[in-house]
Amino acid sequence: MKRVSVKMNFILTTILVIGSGFFLLFANNSFGDYWSRIITLIAIYAIMAVSYTLVNGVTGIFSLGHAGFIAVGAYTAALLTLPIHQKAMSFFIQPLIWPLNSIQMGFLPATIIGGIVAAFFAFIVGYPSLRLTGDYFAIATLAFAEIIRIVIQNSYSITNGALGLKGIPSYTTIWWSWGWLLVTIVVIGSLKFSSYGRALRALSEDTVAARAMGINVFRHQLMAFVVSGFFAGIGGALYAHWLTTIDPRPTSLGIMLTFYVLIMIVLGGLGSISGAVLGAIFFAIAAQWLRIVESPMNLFGLKIPGIPGMSMLIFATVFILIMLFWRRGIMGKRELSWQLFYNFFLKEAGDRN
Amino acid sequence: MSTSNLIQDLINGTLLGGLYALIAVGYTMVYGILRLINFAHGDILMMGVYFSFYFIAALTMPWWLGFIVGIVGAGVLGFMVERIAYRPLRSAPRISSLITAIGMSFFLESLAVVVFGGIPKSFNLYPTFFSKILIIGHTRIQVLTFFILAVTFLLMFVLIWLLYKTKIGIAMRAISVDIPTTSLMGANVDNIIGLTFIIGSMLAATSGIMWAMRYPQVQPYMGFVPGLKAFIAAVIGGIGSVPGALVGGFLLGMVEILIVGFFPNLAGYRDAFAYVILIVLLMFRPSGIFKVYSEQKV
Amino acid sequence: MIEISKKKSVLKLENLTIKFGGLTAVDSFNGYLNEGELVGLIGPNGAGKTTIFNMITGIYKPTFGNVIFNNIDITGMKPHVITHLGVARTFQNIRLFSEMTVLENVLVGEHSWLTNFAAQKVLYKHNPKVYRRPKWKPWFWSAVLKTPDYLKMEREMRDHALELLKAVDLERYANLKASALPYGPQRKLEIARALATKPMLLLLDEPAAGMNPQETQELLEFIENIRKRFSLTILLIEHDMKFVMGICERIYVLDYGKIIAHGLPKEIQNNKKVIEAYLGDEVYV
Incomplete structure (x- = not known):
């Protein structure tokens, strides 16, 4: 078997990245608003999926709290970029606390801070939860995510509670989302194919043997969890500036979102970064395509009413x-x-010759 | 807080706790046998409520018959879910069945949205007699409350009798200790697991119907949160233990009602209590009140 | 009689006791290993041999007693720290990372080179004159950012891993999945993986289990070989009496958690208690 050389790999990958760049440029300019938005969303989903698969696939611990970190990133970044007058207008039940009420910053720093705050939350959640194993860990992270959601729902002076945030500037473009996706893939890929990644894969197979090989299992899991939380936060920040309106309902930034991302990574293959990206692409496109079944149709003069919830049923x-x-x-x-x-x-082809 | 309020809260706490307890039984029995958190349990409950709703509203059945048919329907559904989605994965990694269970939960919810519609429906299909209010001292109690409490306790006694006094109950308890050995003793493991799902689903559906009577509406997502909380109740009691699930259910219901009773401004956080309890419990005493042993061999 | 060796003590187990609930699995076990020794630990099934391994490597915490490794009390330390200090082990039922390649399995053992800060601290605290002050390096970030430092380390790890594979004669399987190896090579790989952590003391849990006489003979030579090559001290658990008698310099016999005999292979062979313990279990003697 011929091996593709390192140099060849590098050249081909560079060509692919540049080629994708040109494709995105083309898409951005000539696909129209609707598809540009979808292509942006694909990258946002992919960021969420790649960060999720680092924990659920590579590290082999099953978290159900991903939406919690996405929500933290979304709210943090949105609160930082919202124009001051918009904040004053939205927060009519209780005014926003200082200093958030007088801050407005650019998209990039807001996104990064969103990621960092989400990573911090991941640390807080992971530190106690990672002492549990298997389904207990899953249920504990789910509980934490729900607590985060309920706290958001009730902290009117910070998050505007159940009213949610409106009028978030729609900063997320194809370039931002695909740029961040590239960063996400490079960082998590680099992590997966480093000594640390090997340690993570080892402990996902057998924690006892991994311990005996000198791997501090808890610390490695926590590290993966925090990195995953960071990129979930980034994904959340981008998502918020794509949606422009966010609220803490379970169907928007709650367990439903975790389930969507879970579908993506299971479809792509748990533990595979490229699989997660493929899963995200499939999911985003299928979701658009399935809108057809949810909206009324006119088939050969026969009126078929739309069936709400049908796309979810098909996904499930x-x-x-x-x-x-x-x-x-x-x-x-x-x-x-x-x-x-x-x-x-x-x-x-070679075999056939 | 006045005495009559306290009594009111205690009654409400018992009521809510009993409803949790009935749901928790299904979780704890399934976990005890398959080591699987059956995420779809709450949604089977929801389907049971919808079944009885449509049997009463559309087929004009008498209310009690509609309830019974709905409960039986939930039992059949629970059996089918196990047969179709869980049994093929019994030998797969445990996390696979957990993922499938989550998928099943969303499947049932979206199925309900598609078939029954996403808009909540009012569930006041029972005789007006139930909504009468009795005034005892300064406490006002609905007749419905007595009905729910009576049914809850009756079912619990039946369940305990079934588990501890009948052959099939003994087989169920044996299987939760060790599946291979039990099957060597001549018990049909598949049938017993199927029966466990049927009993658990029927109890959950009963609880769900009473839930729908009390907060009189039915909607596709009504099962998820009570289901999750009932699971937490099962963890509180020591997962795998049926008496534990019952005790855990009552404790959780009582705590939820009493905290809001004493600190009304925490009402918005009511749903978070259960999760906080779960996390604290898992950190410090994951085995719950009634310890069920398990040890990993190195 | 056993000659008291003047050699440096590598492992000392003092009154090692562990209780599970009401059951005393190991009852005041006293033993020692000197540098370069190869000592056997035998006994019928359930005698508590593996439990002793688990206590040495930190998987179980002893109820009483101490584990002294290289004059450092390692009782109750975390398993990974103990590994970093120089204790490696294999498992009775082979526990390879079966989804990973043979080379990767060995590389996992070498990951400890990057993360041994806690062990360095232990050593420095134990003897500041001999050991260097521990220096913490942000290896994680270097690994993600692929700094030259890290790439150099990765190359060293790879070279060392390949060398190890060569030493155990598994080089040609380097890129094969570990689960694709036959049984014998899997045992060898597990040993190679343990060696990757650069141990001083190697604990082998039934290395000859499931092998035929010829394979066992090969394994015997193999263990002798790596012992010399990597200057190891070895403690091994084994059922196969012939194997134990052929290789061990000293033997501890355990029954129901207690030492019933200790001595040279010849002495053990003729010990009445040992024969009794084995009768009705496995009659190899």
Whole structure:
């Protein structure tokens, strides 16, 4: 078997990244608003999915609290970028506390701060929860995410409570979201393929053996959890500036969002970064496509009323089918690589000759 | 807080706790046997309520028959969920069945949205007799409250009798200790697990119907939060233990009502109490009140 | 009689006792290992041998007693710190990272090179004159950012891992999944992985389990070989009497958590208590 050389890998990857850049440029200029927004959303979903798969796939601990960190990032960044007059207008039940009421900053610092605050929350949540294992950890993180949501719902002087935040500037463009996705993939990919990533994969297989190999299991899990929380926060910040309105209902930044991201990473293959990206692409496009079944149709003069909730039902069905019959998902634990392409296409051609 | 308010709260706490307890039984029995958090449990409850709603409203059944049919329907649904989604994954990694259970929960919720509609429906299909209010001293109590308490306690006694005095109950308890050995003793594991799901689902549906009578509405997401809280109740009592689930349910219901009773300005955080209790408990005494042993071999 | 060796003591177990609920699994075990020794720990099933390993490596905390490694009291330390201090082990039922490649398995053992700060602190506290002041390096960030420092380290780790694989004759399988290896090589890989942590003391839990006589003979030579090459002190648990008698310099016999005999292989072979303990269990003697 011929191996694709490091140099070749580098060249091909650079070409791919530049090529994608041109595609995005083209998309940005000529696809129109609707599809530009979808392409932006794909990257936001992908950021959420890649950060989620670092914990649930690579590290092998099953968290259900991802939406909590996304919400923290979303609220933090939104509160930092909201124009001051908008804040004064929105917070009519209780005024916003100082210093948030007099701050307005650019998108980049707000996003980064959103990520950092989310990472801090991930630390707070992870530190006690990671002493638990398996489904107890899952349920504890779910509980934490719900607590975060309920606190947001009730802190009128900080988050505007159940009213949510409105009029968030729609800063998130294709460039911001895909740029951050590139950063996310590079950082988490670099982590996965470092000595630390090997340690994470090892402890996901067998914690006892990993301990015996000198891996501080708790610290490594916590580290992965915090990195994941950071990028979840980034994803949340981008999401908030894409939606322009956020609120703490369970269906917007609650367990439902965690479930969406879970669908993406299960579809892509738990533990695979490229799988998570593919899963996000599939999910975003399928969600758009499935809008058809939810809106009224006119089929050969026959009026079919829209069926609300149908897309969710299809997603849930597909999800269960994947779990029953195709648990490895698109990528399994592997990553897309040029080697894989080579083996798949060229080797077969070579064999035939 | 005045005495009559306190009595009122104690009654409400018992009531809510009893409802939690009935749901928690299903969680604890399934977890005890399969080590699976059956996320869909709360949604089976919701489906049971919808079944009885439509049997009464659309097929004009008498209310009591509609309730019974709904409860039986939930039992059948619980059995089917186990058969279709959980049984094929019994030998897979445990986390796979957990993920499937989450998927099943969303499946049932969205199914309800599609079939029954997402808008909450009013659930006042029972005789007006239940809404009469009795005044005892300074305390006002609905007849419905007595009805719910009576049904709850009756079902608990039946359940305890079933588990501890009948052959099938003994088999169920044996299976939660050790599946392979029990099957060697000649018990049909699949049937017993199926029965566990049926009993758990029926109890949950009963609780759900009474829940819907008390807060008179039914909607597709009504099962999720009570389900999650009932699971927490099961953890409080020591997951795997049925008496534990009952005690845990009552404790949780009481705590929720009493904290809001004493500190009314915390009412907005009411749903968070259960989660805080869960986290604190998992940190310091994960085995709950009634300890069920388990040890990992290195 | 056992000659009291003048050599440096590597491991000392003092009154090691552990109770699970009401059951005393190991009851005041006293033992020692000197530098370069190869000592066997035998006994019928359930005698508490693996439990002793688990106490040495920090998986279990002893109820009483101490574990002294290199004159440092390591009782109750975290397993990873104990590994970093120089104790490595294998498992009775092979516990490889089966989804990872053979090379990666060894590299996981070498990850400890980056994260041994806590162990460095222990050593420095123990003897500031001999050991260097511990220096904490943000290896995690270097690894994510791929700094030259880290890349150099990664190269060193890889070279060392390949060398180890060569030493155990598994080099040609380097890029194979660990689960794809046959049984014998899996045992060897587990040992190589343990060696990657640069141990001074190696604990082998039934290395010959499930092997045929020829494989066992090979393993015997293999263990002798790595002992010399990596100047190891070895404590091993084994059921196969022939194997133990052939390789161990001293033997502890454990039954129901208590030492019933201790001595040279010859003495053990003729010990009445030992024979009694083994009769009705596995009659290898």
